Amino acid sequence: MRFRKYTKVFHVVSFVCSAFCIIGAIALLFCSVSESGRIGEGGMIPVPLMILSLLFLALSIVFGSAVNGASLRESRALRRKYELLEEQLRYQVEYDEVLDILNRRTITEYLRLNMTEDDVYSVVIVDIDGFKSINENYGHSFADSVLQYLVAVFKSISDEVGWKLARYGGDEFLFVMPGACLTRDSEEIERIMDAIRSPIPLGYETLTITASIGVSNSDGVTLAEQHITNAECAMYEAKCLGKNGIVVYGDEMKERAREEIRIKEKLQAAFENDGFFMVYQPQIDARTKEVSGFEALVRMKEPGIYPGQFIPVAERSGWIWRIGRITTELAIKQLSEWKNGGKTLHPVSINFSSNQLNDHGYVDFLASLLEKYGVPAELVEIEITEGMFLEKSALADGLFKRFKELGIRILMDDFGTGYSSLGYLTYIPVDVIKLDKSLVDAYLVDGKDSFIKNIITLMHDLGKEMIIEGVEEKWQFERLREFGADTIQGYYFSKPIPAADAVDFRVKEG
Helix, strand or coil: CCCHHHHHHHHHHHHHHHHHHHHHHHHHHCCCECCCCCECHHHHCHHHHHHHHHHHHHHHHHHHHHHHHHHHHHHHHHHHHHHHHHHHHHHHHHEECCCCEECHHHHHHHHHHHCCCCCCEEEEEEEECCHHHHHHHHCHHHHHHHHHHHHHHHHHHHHHHCCEEEECCCCEEEEEEECCCCCCCCHHHHHHHHHHHCCEEECCEEECCCEEEEEEECCCCCCHHHHHHHHHHHHHHHHHCCCCCEEECCHHHHHHHHHHHHHHHHHHHHHHCCCEEEEEEEEEECCCCCEEEEEEEEEECCCCCCHHHHHHHHHHHCCHHHHHHHHHHHHHHHHHHHHHCCCCCCCEEEEECHHHCCCCCHHHHHHHHHHHHCCCHHHEEEEEEHHHHHHCCHHHHHHHHHHHHHCCEEEEEEECCCCCCCHHHHCCCCCEEEECHHHHHHHCCCCCCHHHHHHHHHHHHCCCEEEEECCCCHHHHHHHHHHCCCEEECCCCCCCECHHHHCCCCCCCC
């Protein structure tokens, strides 16, 4: 490298030396030699010139060698530098730097290029349960140490038996097992589960974790890359079934996957072609048996696709926020039409999914709709599931505060389905509690119904109203009215009905 800036000088010197050599050679041609063999007077001039030319020739050779040697060494060093840089770039493209194993892109490419439909192999995806809480409670450095420990164990197993191991996501790992066709009880799965369940030593602490595992076996038909998707579906199924388990992708899941693709296509068409409408289930005052409000429920115009089918698909696909905005506008627009038609108005509650939390502009959107359609805020209520109140995230708290500032009442939906402590009810900003149908079915029976009565009393003591959902029998209604329930919602009075029927709905006596 140090010769580089002198290279031009070396070339100039070499040129000068070569020029002198040429001049000397020409001069020698003109040397005159006397008949006696002595050099003539004219020949005395070229001798020193010849010596000088030879000297410059030698210098030219020396300088030329120096330049060529330096250039060669520099070229080799530069080539090695590029080779090292290329290796580093290849590593960064193909490997996960933190865990030093293949990354998602590389393992996908490996499957695509190396596994044919005729090969026998299994794809396994392992997802650590509750890893987010490890990150939050212990920090990212500690969490990385947990993953590094697991990877060391996984690599020792993989190297021993010839598996391919990759990091598929943050806390997800993917194994490709040539020659395997796994079941839930396979030895290979047991080895992975044993590695995960063993206490992890981390300094002065040990940590015990669990994982959800999804498996997809080659079948001679499915493309290699699709097995990754299948294994991922099976892993999510394992999580839905309670985590810490194994699910093998099979015919039933294949059918569900095909059905999900079909519903996604229908949802896309509905988004583009005004494919949703609302129905309204009356909420009845338990004392007067008059309508006191409605719950707005979304439906698809496409026949044969029901909320229990398309709502979960929308949740998984990240489209629930779009449905949330559509239903909000449809409900507020309906209130405006009832108002302009001179109808008696009652509050309408709109469901808000926890997956809508990332729709940061929702409250502004809601406020703009109220202004656009001239609907008072007190006629709109937002139903939020119990779980969102329990998360106590800054995002959720900010949302609740903005609803309150706008004058929107908040209802807690599905109360009693997922939490045993009632202490949180003293501080959450909720106006109405909706008791889930599952509790009505389980406890509104002889010998247990005092539980329902005590919940109603407690809510009233906390200054909250009670709506009881899922009431289907007359005796249930009468018992709940006796217990002091404020509002009844269920098929005993009415199923969800079109807007035209809802606005004029009256309870039939008898």
